[in-house]
Amino acid sequence: MSPTHQGPDLYSRAEEAAEAIRRATGDPAPRIAVVLGSGLNGLVERFGDRRVVPYSQIPHFPTPTVAGHAGNVVIGSVDGAEAILLQGRFHYYEGHDLRTVTFPVRVLQRLGVQTLILTAATGGVRPELRPGNLVCLSDHLNLIGTNPLRGPNDPRFGERFPDMTEVYSKKLRNSAKEEARRLGVQLVSAVYACLPGPSYETPAEIRMLRALGADVVGMSTAPEAIVARQAGMDVLGLALVTNAAAGVLPAPIRHEDVLEAGLKATPMLGKLIRRVILRVAGVAPGNVGFSGEFPTYRPD
Secondary structure, three states: OOOOOOOOOOHHHHHHHHHHHHHHHHOOOEEEEEEEEOOOOHHHOOOOOEEEEEHOOOOOOOOOOOOOOOOOOEEEEEEEEEEEEEEOOHHHHHHOOOHHHHHHHHHHHHHOEEEEEEEEEEEEEEOOOOOOOOOOOOOOEEOOOOOOOOOOOOOOOOOOOOOOOOOOOOOHHHHHHHHHHHHHOEEEEEEEEOOOOOOOOHHHHHHHHHOEEEEEEOOOOOOHHHHHOOOOOOOEEEEEEEEEEEEEEOOOOHHHHHHHHHHOOOOOOOHHHHHHHHHHHOOOOOOOOOOOOOOOOOOO
């Protein structure tokens, strides 16, 4: 049985977890949160006044099993803007159900988060996308086969039938594109296809995804975005293309190549996330970014 299915109802579990974070950090939680995908843990080091709460100390939180997912809630500030950083996420392919996968988003809702930035490593379905490209999600295809809102609905979390016309905030997307231009980096709009994993996709599946209108593919993000929208959060999805999807190029997908692509490109994604946080918080990003090597890899 998943940790989030034991004991009280989902709302009570989320409130217990949120209260544990409040007690551990002492201050009201920031209104901005970032879910860090694989290898983005280095972003945390650029935040000052950090308060770290391991997932193991938070009631009802499962433990990440994927390398690159440290398993901490971190509250800190960068250039005057505070944010919550989730070091590690939970995946459907690990054996969790989607209520467990999205439980941290429910906790963020109870903490009062209004803006959620989701990050991911992805495979490029669109032929012109190459490792190192940064993409801003404009929409997604939830192809996991189920929905995180399935089952009894608690109106305290939101509507039974939330509108998904604009899952990823147009305002946040425009802000991210403007900040990317200031950084001199191309940020490509993309539709994200979410598959259950954990195997990489077959060439036939990639041809199917292309026919359906997908630009990139991964194994996370969509369930969290759905729950965040039900909660009324503004959502931004930023992703790094770490490899061409199966069949796009003649060579097979090699994990080593994915790692190398992430090492080269993730620092720029970190800079962009910083600038978006500052912009959402109403703090001028200025001209000074941060550097640092943030290794990443799929799956995410």
